[in-house]
Every structure is written in structure tokens, then in C-alpha cells.
Amino acid sequence: MADSKRINKEDTGRLLDEWSKEFSVSVPSRENGMPAMLPWDGKDTSFLEWYRNTVIPPKANFFPPYEKMFDFQKGAEGYHLELPPSDKQKQLIFGIRPCDARALTILDTVFQDTYQDPYYLSRRANTVLVGLGCTNPYDSCFCTSLGISPGESTDVDLMFTDTGDGFFIEPVSDKGRELLAATGGLEDGLEADEARAKDVKEAAYRKITRRIDTGDIQQRLAACFENQDYWEKVAAKCVSCGICTFLCPTCYCFDINDELSQDEGTRFRSWDSCSFPIYTRMPMENPRQEKWRRVRQKVCHKYWFYPVNLDITACTGCGRCIRLCPVNWDITQTLNNLPASS
Amino acid sequence: MTTDVSQRFLARDNVYLPHIAVIEKIIDETPGVVTLHFNFKDEKLREEFTFKPGQFGEYSVFGIGEATFCISSSPTRRDHLEFAVQRVGKVTNALHRLDVGSEMGFRGPYGNGFPLDSFAGKNLVFVAGGIGLAPLRSLIWNVIDDRDKYEKIDIVYGARSPADLCFKYDLDAWGNDSSINMVTTVDKGDASWTGREGFVPQVLEQAAPSARNAVAIVCGPPIMIRFTFPVLEKLGFTPEQMFTTLEKRMKCGIGKCGRCNIGNLYVCRDGPVFSFAQIKGFISSEY
Ligand SMILES: Cc1cc2nc3c(=O)[nH]c(=O)nc-3n(C[C@H](O)[C@H](O)[C@H](O)COP(=O)(O)OP(=O)(O)OC[C@H]3O[C@@H](n4cnc5c(N)ncnc54)[C@H](O)[C@@H]3O)c2cc1C
Ligand code: SF4
Ligand code: SF4
Ligand code: FES
Numbered sequence: 001m002a003d004s005k006r007i008n009k010e011d012t013g014r015l016l017d018e019w020s021k022e023f024s025v026s027v028p029s030r031e032n033g034m035p036a037m038l039p040w041d042g043k044d045t046s047f048l049e050w051y052r053n054t055v056i057p058p059k060a061n062f063f064p065p066y067e068k069m070f071d072f073q074k075g076a077e078g079y080h081l082e083l084p085p086s087d088k089q090k091q092l093i094f095g096i097r098p099c100d101a102r103a104l105t106i107l108d109t110v111f112q113d114t115y116q117d118p119y120y121l122s123r124r125a126n127t128v129l130v131g132l133g134c135t136n137p138y139d140s141c142f143c144t145s146l147g148i149s150p151g152e153s154t155d156v157d158l159m160f161t162d163t164g165d166g167f168f169i170e171p172v173s174d175k176g177r178e179l180l181a182a183t184g185g186l187e188d189g190l191e192a193d194e195a196r197a198k199d200v201k202e203a204a205y206r207k208i209t210r211r212i213d214t215g216d217i218q219q220r221l222a223a224c225f226e227n228q229d230y231w232e233k234v235a236a237k238c239v240s241c242g243i244c245t246f247l248c249p250t251c252y253c254f255d256i257n258d259e260l261s262q263d264e265g266t267r268f269r270s271w272d273s274c275s276f277p278i279y280t281r282m283p284m285e286n287p288r289q290e291k292w293r294r295v296r297q298k299v300c301h302k303y304w305f306y307p308v309n310l311d312i313t314a315c316t317g318c319g320r321c322i323r324l325c326p327v328n329w330d331i332t333q334t335l336n337n338l339p340a341s342s
Numbered sequence: 343m344t345t346d347v348s349q350r351f352l353a354r355d356n357v358y359l360p361h362i363a364v365i366e367k368i369i370d371e372t373p374g375v376v377t378l379h380f381n382f383k384d385e386k387l388r389e390e391f392t393f394k395p396g397q398f399g400e401y402s403v404f405g406i407g408e409a410t411f412c413i414s415s416s417p418t419r420r421d422h423l424e425f426a427v428q429r430v431g432k433v434t435n436a437l438h439r440l441d442v443g444s445e446m447g448f449r450g451p452y453g454n455g456f457p458l459d460s461f462a463g464k465n466l467v468f469v470a471g472g473i474g475l476a477p478l479r480s481l482i483w484n485v486i487d488d489r490d491k492y493e494k495i496d497i498v499y500g501a502r503s504p505a506d507l508c509f510k511y512d513l514d515a516w517g518n519d520s521s522i523n524m525v526t527t528v529d530k531g532d533a534s535w536t537g538r539e540g541f542v543p544q545v546l547e548q549a550a551p552s553a554r555n556a557v558a559i560v561c562g563p564p565i566m567i568r569f570t571f572p573v574l575e576k577l578g579f580t581p582e583q584m585f586t587t588l589e590k591r592m593k594c595g596i597g598k599c600g601r602c603n604i605g606n607l608y609v610c611r612d613g614p615v616f617s618f619a620q621i622k623g624f625i626s627s628e629y
Contacts, residue, residue: 079447081359113597115357115597254594254599255599258405261405280590309606
């Protein structure tokens with residue numbers, strides 16, 4: 001196939017090495033306990049064996065859990081504000097899953113809407129995404145219901161497909177095409193590789209059996225929005241820990257605070273969550289004091305409010321909120337059992 | 343969305359980076375409220391900065407944090423900018439501790455502001471309680487400085503007690519302006535109070551401004567707003583003729599941090615000014 005390439009798996013380290021000359025390369029890593037996309041140590045490619053998906057979504061590489069916005073210092077001339085040095089280092093993320101790459105496309109919309117978010121967008125502009133198709137999805141995955149195919153992506157720059165002892169490599173964007181052209185040591189893709197890759201992609205697609213019904217979802221959510229009984233039932237077991245939102249690849253809520261002293265310190269932002277009552281608390285009232293209102297907000301935001309504003313559903317079906325919830329809350333059950341009315 | 347962001351004043355292209363502003367004057371309004379006058383340190387910004395009544399900013403006390411306040415002065419009076427702060431917590435307490443000459447941070451203006459153009463040629467009825475007069479006084483002074491464009495002006499303003507009346511210098515000025523029908527009331531007077539007593543909605547009902555060719559702009563504590571709308575409806579105001587500004591917990595002020603939404607609307611970006619018709623159309627009672 002035109003512009004496609006192939007590589008044997010044992011050469012993956014060499015390829016990452018070559019890319020490391022130009023990029024800071026991140027790969028799936030368990031170094032900090034929870035799997036995340038972390039800087040490659042220059043040798044370990046064992047993730048090729050254990051990696052299914054990360055726990056910490058790749059949004060953290062663009063919108064970290066804690067981020068310095070600027071430093072301030074009070075001197076004789078008054079306050080001086082200093083932005084963090086802009087990170088000119090080009091990044092490459094190797095192995096991002098199609099769902100998580102879609103999540104970045106989703107986040108791009110809110111971080112560009114009306115006002116540009118300089119922190120997120122500068123990292124995005126600086127980063128090449130190398131996707132790796134799923135061969136072994138979790139049973140909590142339901143990406144196919146959101147129009148995502150676990151083996152394919154239009155949201156990455158380059159796409160890798162596991163063909164057994166090697167990878168079939170396809171450029172997706174111009175950025176990917178350029179990178180591929182500049183990368184040495186790759187053989188041209190063979191027709192046999194392409195055929196094999198097609199089978200792998202189709203097999204992965206068939207492995208996703210969990211589904212949600214997205215037909216008329218906005219209207220159906222609107223119809224039962226005031227159905228307090230339903231939302232109370234749905235929210236009953238939630239313990240408001242916030243895990244489903246922190247680890248959701250499309251959740252982006254944040255808090256802004258200062259630390260140190262009034263003479264010198266840092267303004268930072270940190271992940272926040274609509275699961276917490278304090279998130280919306282005001283002196284006299286709190287619009288989402290009750291848990292069912294917060295759970296309703298989370299679901300309706302993803303499937304109704306966000307698409308109304310930004311034309312894209314804010315869920316990729318990655319299944320993290322199902323697998324990682326301590327009490328087995330399940331967004332697919334919530335969506336599939338929506339009552340017809342209030 | 344219809345947000346007008348043609349006026350962006352970004353420090354070094356970073357929307358989160360505040361401009362440095364200097365406090366020029368402090369006025370004690372009530373025991374818990376001060377008005378701060380300020381100007382930007384950057385002279386170019388001082389010249390170019392524009393805003394609309396009803397818009398707000400994010401104000402920083404560095405090391406303490408940021409909080410949201412409307413700009414309470416009028417865009418027609420550009421010698422300096424003003425905002426009024428009720429002491430309720432961390433940042434508001436820190437703002438109360440600032441002195442003349444202190445520096446703070448400012449990001450803005452944010453939000454939609456009042457639809458001033460659509461008020462031209464109309465009778466205007468302003469109804470405010472307590473510190474709720476802050477966003478309205480920006481609008482009222484703007485209207486006064488463009489007096490010919492508008493018809494009759496009614497102002498009903500109230501506070502819990504005489505000591506809780508904000509902007510007394512304005513109340514006097516408007517009271518002395520023969521082109522304005524001004525009523526000031528307190529829930530309960532004290533020994534020296536000779537003015538009106540009674541809750542704002544009741545006083546409004548007695549003042550009974552006509553709804554013909556009029557709009558009403560209401561701002562105050564939630565309870566006052568709740569009781570004022572029915573009175574206005576009784577006076578013949580339609581939901582399209584009634585406006586208010588909503589308050590939600592805010593952080594970013596620009597539709598990103600997520601917390602100020604009512605359904606798909608973000609109060610920071612799509613508000614904070616809404617007509618009662620819009621509010622009636624909200625999907626949720628979570629406001
Ligand atoms: C659009 C808008 C305009 C406003 N204009 C004014 C104004 O002109 N003058 C004025 O005094 N106040 C105004 N407020 C309210 C003001 O923003 C809060 O009182 C202030 O942020 C509290 O900050 P704090 O750090 O002192 O409080 P905190 O220490 O953070 O908290 C104290 C209490 O205030 C609540 N709170 C915190 N932030 C907000 C917030 N943004 N809105 C409402 N409650 C909050 C907290 O939940 C808590 O109950 C406005 C709010 C909004 C949304
Ligand atoms: S992870 Fe589960 S328990 Fe925690 S907030 Fe989400 S739904 Fe609730
Ligand atoms: S809501 Fe759940 S399934 Fe959807 S993107 Fe977020 S974590 Fe993944
Ligand atoms: S204040 Fe952040 S979204 Fe409105």
C-alpha cells in the first residue's frame with residue numbers, strides 16, 4: 001500500500017530511539033503505579049506485552065493534574081508575573097488508543113472555544129500522536145457505539161496495527177506522513193501486511209460487545225431530566241469519589257488556586273470534578289448539593305450539553321469510568337435504561 | 343453562542359494572566375462592603391480598556407486567589423474603574439485588607455453585559471437590593487450620561503437597614519435628579535431613619551411603574567428576585583421585558599473550568615445577564 005511501512009516488533013526500541021533524537025517520546029508505563037503515558041527510559045519495550053490501555057488518560061500529557069499557570073513576585077516596582085518557560089521540546093506519544101486520541105479531538109473543541117487555552121493548545125501543537133490499534137479491548141469498552149473503531153483512528157498522526165510479529169504502519173495526517181518519510185530503517189508495507197491488518201482491525205471491532213443506544217439521546221435525556229426518582233436510583237451507590245471524572249479522558253473541569261505567600265508564589269490549576277458538592281457551592285445556596293443532581297450533570301453534560309455547544313459527544317466509550325469505579329457505577333446502564341418521561 | 347469577545351485585553355496572549363492594577367481609593371459602603379477604585383498599571387491598557395455594564399472581571403490578590411466581581415463603575419466614566427466587594431471568604435477578606443497603592447490582578451471584561459442598545463427609547467425600571475446595586479449602578483450611570491436616549495427612569499433600591507445601604511452618594515445624586523423617580527427603602531429603619539420602610543417588592547408594587555414601553559432590570563439577593571418577578575408580572579411586564587444577572591460559583595470566567603453551567607449555558611460566558619424569558623426556558627431549576 002502506498003506510503004505504508006512495516007517494522008518487526010523487536011525493532012520497536014530502535015524506532016523509539018530514533019524518534020527520541022527529535023522528540024521527547026512517551027510510552028505506556030507502569031513506573032508510577034497506575035499505567036500512564038510517561039517519558040520512555042530508552043530501553044524498556046515490555047509495554048508491548050502488558051499494555052491494554054492506560055489508567056491515567058493521555059489528557060494528562062496536555063492538561064496535567066497540577067499545572068503552574070504563572071509565578072508572581074512582589075518587588076520594589078510591584079508585582080512581576082512570570083509565565084512558565086514555553087516548552088519548545090517536541091513530544092511524541094507512542095501507543096495512544098483510538099478512543100483516547102478521539103478524546104483529545106474532543107478536548108480541542110472546549111480549549112479553543114471563544115478563548116484559547118494557551119497551556120493545553122501549545123502542548124497539542126507540539127505533539128505527534130502515534131496510535132496503536134486495540135487487539136484486546138476490555139469488556140467495559142463501548143467505543144463502537146460512539147463511532148470509534150478500536151483498530152482505526154482519524155485522530156492520530158500515525159497508526160500502528162499489530163500484525164503478530166510486527167506492526168503495519170499507516171500515516172493518517174500530513175504531520176504523520178512527514179514523520180514517516182523522515183524515519184529511516186522502515187520497510188515498505190506489503191500487501192500481505194495490509195490484508196493482515198484489515199483482519200486484525202475487524203476482529204477488534206467484533207470484540208466490542210457492550211453497546212449504548214445513542215439514537216435521539218439528547219431528546220431522551222431531556223425527556224427524563226426532571227425524573228428525580230430515576231436519577232436518585234442511578235446515583236444511589238455512587239460515593240462521589242470523583243474517580244470517574246478524574247480518569248475520564250474527556251473530563252476537563254479545573255480549579256484555580258494560589259500557593260506560598262503574598263510576596264512570592266504560584267498560581268496553579270488542578271483537576272476538579274462535578275462529583276464534589278463543593279464544586280458549585282455558594283454562600284447561600286448550592287445548585288448541585290444533592291448527589292443525584294451531580295450524577296445527572298455528569299451524564300447530561302457528556303451526552304447532551306457538550307454536543308449542543310461544541311457539536312461532539314464528550315464520551316469515547318473508553319470504559320474507564322466503568323472499570324475503575326469503586327462501586328461499579330455503569331454509565332452504559334444509566335443510558336440504556338433511561339425512562340421515557342419524567 | 344452570541345458572546346461578544348471582540349474586546350479582548352490579554353496580557354502576553356495568555357487569557358489567564360491578569361493585568362496588574364493599582365488601588366486608588368477605598369470607600370466604606372457598609373460594615374461588610376467596600377468599593378475599590380483602581381486603574382491599570384499599563385498606560386496603554388488604561389486608555390484602551392472598554393467594557394459594558396453588567397460585565398465582570400476576575401480579581402486577584404496574589405497569594406490568596408481570584409474571585410469574581412462585576413465592574414460597578416460606568417464605561418462612560420473612564421477616569422478609573424470600580425468594583426464593590428462584600429466580605430464573605432478568603433479573597434474578599436484579602437481585598438478588604440488592601441490599602442490605597444496596593445496592587446491586585448484583573449482579568450476581563452467577561453460575560454455578555456446588559457443589552458443596552460435594546461433599551462434605547464424605553465422607560466427603564468431599576469430594582470435592586472443590597473450590594474445587588476453594584477452591576478446596576480454601572481448601567482444607571484451609563485444611562486444618565488446618555489440621558490436623551492432613554493425615557494422615564496424609575497429606581498427602587500432597598501437594604502435590610504439604613505446601615506446596609508450601599509452607594510449612598512449615588513442614592514443622593516439620583517434622588518436630586520429631577521429626571522429620575524428614585525425610591526429608597528429599608529426593611530427596618532432605625533431611630534434616625536426618616537425614609538421609606540418595607541421590602542423592595544412591596545415598595546415596587548406601590549410605586550407601580552408602568553410596563554408600557556418599559557424594561558425592568560432587577561438585581562439583588564435571590565429571595566428579593568424571586569418575589570420581585572411576580573410583582574412585575576402583575577404590573578404587566580412580560581418575561582421579555584425583565585432582566586437580571588445570575589450568580590454562580592466561578593473560577594475561570596471564560597467557559598472552561600466547567601462549574602457555572604445551567605444545562606448547556608455557562609453563566610460566565612452566556613450570562614451573567616439573562617431575560618426572565620430565557621430563565622423560564624432553562625432546562626433546570628438549578629439556578
Ligand atoms: C458574575 C458574578 C458577579 C459577582 N459580583 C460581585 C460583586 O460585584 N460584589 C461582590 O461582593 N460579590 C460578587 N460576586 C460574588 C463573589 O464572586 C463571591 O462572593 C466571591 O467569589 C467569594 O470569594 P471568597 O474567596 O471571599 O470566598 P471563598 O472563601 O472562596 O468562599 C466563601 C463563600 O463564598 C462562596 N463563593 C466563592 N466563590 C463564589 C462566586 N464566584 N460566586 C458566589 N459565591 C462564591 C463560597 O462557596 C463560600 O460559600 C459575584 C459573583 C458572580 C458569579
Ligand atoms: S467513580 Fe463511581 S463512586 Fe466515584 S464518583 Fe464516579 S460513579 Fe461515583
Ligand atoms: S464517560 Fe466513561 S466511557 Fe466515556 S470517555 Fe469518560 S471514562 Fe470513557
Ligand atoms: S466560570 Fe469557569 S466555566 Fe464559567
